Amino acid sequence: MAATRPSLRIARALLREGYLTLACADEAGRGALGGPATVGMVVVTLETGTAPTGVRDSKLLTPEHRQRLAPKVRRWAAAHAVGHASAAEVDEFGILPALRLAGHRAMAGLGVRPDLVLLDGNHDYLSPPEQASLLGEPPGLLADPPPVRTLVKADLRCAATAAASILAKTERDALMVELARQHPGYGWEVNKGYAAPDHLAALRLHGPCVEHRRSWSLPGVVAPADGATALESPS
Incomplete structure (x- = not known):
């Protein structure tokens, strides 16, 4: 309907x-x-x-x-x-x-x-x-x-x-x-900043930029003990 x-x-x-x-x-x-x-x-x-x-x-x-x-x-x-x-x-x-x-x-x-x-x-x-x-x-x-x-x-x-x-x-x-x-490389012209596969892959590859919400649990990114944001180490 x-x-x-x-x-x-x-x-x-x-x-x-x-x-x-x-x-x-x-x-x-x-x-x-x-x-x-x-x-x-x-x-x-x-x-x-x-x-x-x-x-x-x-x-x-x-x-x-x-x-x-x-x-x-x-x-x-x-x-x-x-x-x-x-x-x-x-x-x-x-x-x-x-x-x-x-x-x-x-x-x-x-x-x-x-x-x-x-x-x-x-x-x-x-x-x-x-x-x-x-x-x-x-x-x-x-x-x-x-x-x-x-x-x-x-x-x-x-x-x-x-x-x-x-x-x-x-x-x-x-x-x-x-x-x-x-901030090229994240596909924002298409995904508009949401958790689309291309955006997640770019985060894991490049890490976050200044326009990311760094206080969030960004996929592929961990927050070290000192509060700075760093790329997650590959296992």
């Missing part, structure tokens, strides 16, 4: 609770071994019309289709932005605080403070925790972020969240293509 086309039904129901602006958010690059963690946001209001034809969760679209849809999404949305947290920031703060930083950077770029954020998934990584993580909270977070609602599979059900996923994915993919030029 074909997947149900996402709509604005959920977004409009939330807006009718009394919110004037709703930012729908999705992330890209959470599980990658290298490159940034990225959060895209799309703002809608009760006046926002039907999403452009073809908008779906970015994972269901080809790269070419995403590229064609991205400018249509930007024209359609009441506001939009994408934020990134670097691999170094993922290493310094951890993946969830890094996603929080990327999300706050996206919110800061919207040009409007949303009254509510709808976040894909079941975990609110945008709201600072009551107790900061052992690694500490990254600087630059918004002082008064809006409230957040989470929704599992929002990118499949809500057109604005699907649109946010398209913006996050296309912008991060473009960054990874540029990083592939700066």
Whole structure:
């Protein structure tokens, strides 16, 4: 059975609770071994019309289709932005605080403070925790972020969240293509930093570069006792 086309039904129901602006958010690059963690946001209001034809969760679209849809999404949305947290920031703060930083950077770029954020998934990584993580909270977070609602599979059900996923994915993919030029040999122009066979083979051969998440258990790489990263010795 074909997947149900996402709509604005959920977004409009939330807006009718009394919110004037709703930012729908999705992330890209959470599980990658290298490159940034990225959060895209799309703002809608009760006046926002039907999403452009073809908008779906970015994972269901080809790269070419995403590229064609991205400018249509930007024209359609009441506001939009994408934020990134670097691999170094993922290493310094951890993946969830890094996603929080990327999300706050996206919110800061919207040009409007949303009254509510709808976040894909079941975990609110945008709201600072009551107790900061052992690694500490990254600087630059918004002082008064809006409230957040989470929704599992929002990118499949809500057109604005699907649109946010398209913006996050296309912008991060473009960054990874540029990083592939700066750090050739890892196949990032194709695998976008994820654990594809060619990427794993390159890690074992060349070791990590500065754009890898060195705090992670990178395949073929071990962290010596002094904390430095080294290639795993062949057995």
